[in-house]
Amino acid sequence: MSAPLVPSLFGACYILTGWIVWIINWILRAIGTVIPPLFPPLDALANWLASAPILTVLTWLVMTLVMVVWACLVNLLTMMWVERKFYSRLQDRYGIMISIWSLPLWPFNRRKDVPTHKGWGYLQNVADGMKLLQKENLVPATADSMMFNTAPAWIAGTTLMIFAALPWSSGLYVANLDLGILFILAAFSLAPLGILIAGWSANNKYTLVGGLRSAAMLMAYEIPLVLVVIALVFTTGSLDPKVIVTQQERPLLTLGPLVIPAWNLFGVQAIGFVVFLVAIIAEMERIPFDLPEADAELVEGWTTELSGMRFGLVFGFKWLRMIAGAGLLSILYLGGWSGPVFTTLYLGSVPIPIVPEEIWFMLRVYLLGLFFIWLSWSIPRVRIDQILNIGWKRLIPLSLLAIVAAAAVRVVTG
Amino acid sequence: MAGVDWEAVAFIVLSVLEVVFSILLVTSKRLVRAAFWLACTLITIGGIYLLFRAEFVFLIQILVYAGAVPLLFVFGIMLTRRKIMEEPSMEGPP
Numbered sequence: 001m002s003a004p005l006v007p008s009l010f011g012a013c014y015i016l017t018g019w020i021v022w023i024i025n026w027i028l029r030a031i032g033t034v035i036p037p038l039f040p041p042l043d044a045l046a047n048w049l050a051s052a053p054i055l056t057v058l059t060w061l062v063m064t065l066v067m068v069v070w071a072c073l074v075n076l077l078t079m080m081w082v083e084r085k086f087y088s089r090l091q092d093r094y095g096i097m098i099s100i101w102s103l104p105l106w107p108f109n110r111r112k113d114v115p116t117h118k119g120w121g122y123l124q125n126v127a128d129g130m131k132l133l134q135k136e137n138l139v140p141a142t143a144d145s146m147m148f149n150t151a152p153a154w155i156a157g158t159t160l161m162i163f164a165a166l167p168w169s170s171g172l173y174v175a176n177l178d179l180g181i182l183f184i185l186a187a188f189s190l191a192p193l194g195i196l197i198a199g200w201s202a203n204n205k206y207t208l209v210g211g212l213r214s215a216a217m218l219m220a221y222e223i224p225l226v227l228v229v230i231a232l233v234f235t236t237g238s239l240d241p242k243v244i245v246t247q248q249e250r251p252l253l254t255l256g257p258l259v260i261p262a263w264n265l266f267g268v269q270a271i272g273f274v275v276f277l278v279a280i281i282a283e284m285e286r287i288p289f290d291l292p293e294a295d296a297e298l299v300e301g302w303t304t305e306l307s308g309m310r311f312g313l314v315f316g317f318k319w320l321r322m323i324a325g326a327g328l329l330s331i332l333y334l335g336g337w338s339g340p341v342f343t344t345l346y347l348g349s350v351p352i353p354i355v356p357e358e359i360w361f362m363l364r365v366y367l368l369g370l371f372f373i374w375l376s377w378s379i380p381r382v383r384i385d386q387i388l389n390i391g392w393k394r395l396i397p398l399s400l401l402a403i404v405a406a407a408a409v410r411v412v413t414g
Numbered sequence: 415m416a417g418v419d420w421e422a423v424a425f426i427v428l429s430v431l432e433v434v435f436s437i438l439l440v441t442s443k444r445l446v447r448a449a450f451w452l453a454c455t456l457i458t459i460g461g462i463y464l465l466f467r468a469e470f471v472f473l474i475q476i477l478v479y480a481g482a483v484p485l486l487f488v489f490g491i492m493l494t495r496r497k498i499m500e501e502p503s504m505e506g507p508p
Contacts, residue, residue, distance in 0.1 A: 144444065144446070144447070146447075147446060147447060147450065150450070177469070178469070179469055179470060179473055182470075182473045182474075182477070183473055185477060186473045186476040186477045186480070189476070189477050189480050189481050190476065190480045192480075192481075193449075193450070193453055193480055193483055196446075196487055197446060197449075197450060200446045200487075201446065215485070215487070219481065219485055222481055226477070
């Protein structure tokens with residue numbers, strides 16, 4: 001019942017692509033005017049670029065680029081910064097504090113009076129990324145170098161695939177699929193193969209143990225993850241994220257001025273919510289379940305031999321998977337991007353957002369992120385046999401119970 | 415450009431990729447490479463399902479087979495041989 005800030009990402013990107021093509025065509029024709037024999041082919045190229053089908057194809061490219069920049073350059077860096085600041089505060093220290101005034105570049109090195117180490121430290125992750133880019137990419141002498149080089153690309157590519165179908169609001173998405181939730185789960189399930197290949201191909205005992213642990217663990221937790229989605233389908237009747245969120249917008253209960261929305265969390269799906277929460281933490285390999293890369297016993301597990309930006313990719317994309325997991329959790333159980341009614345102003349029938357849907361969605365994603373970070377820096381790691389016991393003996397029966405309960409409620413209420 | 419049947423082009427590309435991946439799968443000596451090519455083969459088959467407008471079968475193909483291939487691999491490592499790869503030889507460069 002609130003309005004999105006970006007009503008249609010495709011429309012916005014179409015206008016943006018139009019501007020880019022207009023500037024390129026202007027440059028092409030200017031070159032053609034300066035060098036007259038080149039004018040006819042350049043003019044034909046400009047006309048071809050501005051034709052409708054080519055413009056649509058270019059718009060799709062720009063759209064995926066915008067989504068990658070939005071997910072990686074904005075949200076990934078912010079989530080990493082939030083984690084580093086928050087766990088530092090949990091450990092009673094300040095964490096990263098380098099300010100932008102410590103940069104050895106022109107506008108920043110002028111101010112000698114500003115302290116350089118009392119800032120927010122937001123750009124520390126960018127600096128770490130630059131450092132990793134400059135490092136040498138080492139391949140161990142006995143490694144299977146083709147597989148060793150393929151695995152980080154596989155992990156990074158399948159993680160980015162999630163964001164093709166993950167909507168950030170009713171307007172900010174790349175593709176709206178009828179089976180969007182299933183697509184996101186399928187993209188989630190492709191990464192374990194990459195992790196296994198990375199663990200095996202380095203030809204190192206630690207990485208192999210980490211990779212095998214990760215395969216055993218992710219297999220165990222993927223089954224309850226999909227089973228509770230089946231339970232959810234009994235309630236929603238759809239796998240389309242937009243439909244699932246729209247169903248959760250209606251009021252469940254009115255207590256005076258307070259209206260409680262009908263989130264899937266309230267009601268029979270609460271069992272499913274608990275199972276999904278535990279399983280998605282395991283899928284992200286965060287600390288209670290981070291056995292594949294247990295740094296105390298396995299020296300970072302399957303990432304031991306990766307170096308340079310390959311390590312940066314697989315390490316940084318864990319936060320991207322965390323954002324995707326939190327987004328999936330909030331779409332399925334916590335009302336997605338729906339906000340209170342009073343945050344939308346209606347001019348006639350045109351909704352003007354005061355607090356747009358994207359803000360509500362990101363509020364949920366970051367609160368869930370804070371919860372995951374809090375959890376992972378407060379409790380110790382679970383042993384590998386205990387992890388598999390939790391997965392196979394607790395979560396799978398619970399998720400079957402969730403299916404039975406959801407089906408029963410569906411039969412009773414009709 | 416207008417007369418080209420793009421679906422046929424996509425089908426041919428996917429089929430050629432699939433045949434190449436299958437040949438690589440049965441000829442590769444190393445276990446994990448074979449598992450990787452198996453995953454590639456199954457995903458390209460999923461792409462052909464997608465061409466037939468069967469999105470659900472495509473997604474189930476990815477979910478089930480990408481989940482099953484690592485399992486196969488784990489069993490392969492546990493049941494077939496002791497050494498994970500060729501050990502570096504003690505004399506001479508590796």
